[in-house]
Amino acid sequence: MHILMVDRDMAELRGMEWYLTTYLSSNAEIYCVTTNDEALHYLQNHIVNVVIGDIELMNESIRLAIAQQSALFIATTAQPIFLHAMKAIQLQAVQLFVKPVPLDALKKILLSLTIPKVSTPPVINDATNQSLYKRIFLHDPAIFECKTKQFFIIEPDHSTQILPLYNWLLTLPIFTELIANPLHKRILCIAHNMNLQQLTLSARMLIEEWHMLHDSYINIGIYDGLDTTLQKMYNDTKKALTLRFYKGYKQIIFSSEQIAFTPLDPLLTPDEQQFWIQSLESGDIQAIKQFLQRLTETSTYYQQGDVRIHLTSILAQIRRFMMKYHLQQQSKIEASYRKLFNLILEGPILYSIIQEITLFTQTLMHSVTMSKQQLKADYSELATEIVYRDFADTSLSLHSVAKKLGVSANYLSSLFSKKQGIPFKRYVQNVRIQQALKVLTETNFSIAEVAQMNGFEDVNYFIKVFKQQQGTTPYRYRSQWLSEQ
Secondary structure (H helix, E strand, O other), X not given: OEEEEEOXXXXXXXXXXXXXXXXXXXXXEEEEEOOHHHHHHHHHHOOOOEEEEEHHHOOHHXXXXXXXXXXXXXXXXXOOOHHHHHHHHHOOOOEEEEOOOOHHHHHHHHHHOOOOOOOOOOXXXXXXXXXXXXXXXXXXXXXXXXXXXXXXXXXXXXXXXXXXXXXXXXXXXXXXXXXEEEOOOOEXXXXXXXXXXXXXXXXXXXXXXXXXXXXXXXXXXXXXXXXXXXXXXXXXXXXHHHHHHHHOXXXXXXXXXXXXXXXXXXXXXXXXXXXXXXXXXXXXXXXXXXXXXXXHXXXXXXXXXHHHHHHHHHHHHHHHHHHHOOXXXXXXXXXXXXXXXXHHHHOOOHHHHHHHHHHHHHHHHHHHHHHHHOOOOOHHHHHHHHHHHHXXXXXXXXXXXXXXXXXXXXXXXXXXXXXXXXXXXXXXXXXXXXXHHHHHXXXXXXXXXXXXXXXXXXXXXXXXXXXXXXXXXXXXXXXXXXXXX
């Protein structure tokens, strides 16, 4: 990029020159003048891409010289008055800055400009790009030397950004010579006349500028290994870029970054399943966050496929919770669930997936809380589920179940009797006796053991309740059943 800067204050020009030269590296050629005569003489004898000049120094001759070169004009002024603004419009300025010129904004404008091609373009012709494609994908054995040219890959956050990103690369002044080959999900690049350190600095600029200008994200993978074939460079760099799943975007990732995977059981263990059931029921979102965040620890990496299966196993427990409270019947929640399922299967960033699971879980918990507060949940049905699950627990009681459901014992007792037709205590006894009948006929456990296994601490009380319901003792019931077999 060839820039001519025109201003009466040479000190200000030198400051801007230093800043732009530093940022745009050696690819920016900048010349400073302090009079309109000097500016006109320079324009008549040199090819210029951009003119940055004080609006008061710009006359008709300079305007014509700028137009003849198809150069772009950026105006500056110390006085933000209407006449200067009108003159900037007449000169077709792409921007008018009020002094002191904001250097970050000037830099942003320069990097966003489409510079007319007046010399060798920075991106080599299509034939060279096709050659790059063939060398990578058709097993070319030729060795690629990395001393003065660097191989790197750019990946945007979405494939729809490939073409805008590729076109943007063509306009950048950062590279003197660049081969760029766009694919479906990434752009393959070779930068000539550049060492690894220079490419790393340029890559950081690319990442920041792309995000600033397009509100989108990219990752850049850089090959930093020994000389080898382009195919191996591509495979090594592409593999390193899979770290995106853990690191996210706006990253520079080197091919030498080795990934050591820690084993992960993709399916939830019975204890983990119970954890999710209890945490969802109790609304313990902090425990759930801690469980999920262990997957994102920076020092530990798991195989991406195992992580996705693990998360679908978690989603299965969340689905059970939804169905228990009939939340799948709410169209908005059901749509969010399906969206989350697809995100787990295809989402590029683990942290984002974890965030969405946490937010969705919080939404479900809030919905259940609201349902309970509005008495929409069938507490009687929920209580029966707890009884069937915990009947062997001798501490099971009306009060313990009411506490789990978040309602008063008196309210649950009244509702349960109305819905089930019998008191809660009688219902628990019936369930325990029905379960005891199975144990008596299918095992050789003693009567005392059968009582203990079905929630009766006192064997005599068990025999009493059993006789009230079955008209005989547990021992005689078993004997009669065996004689009929």
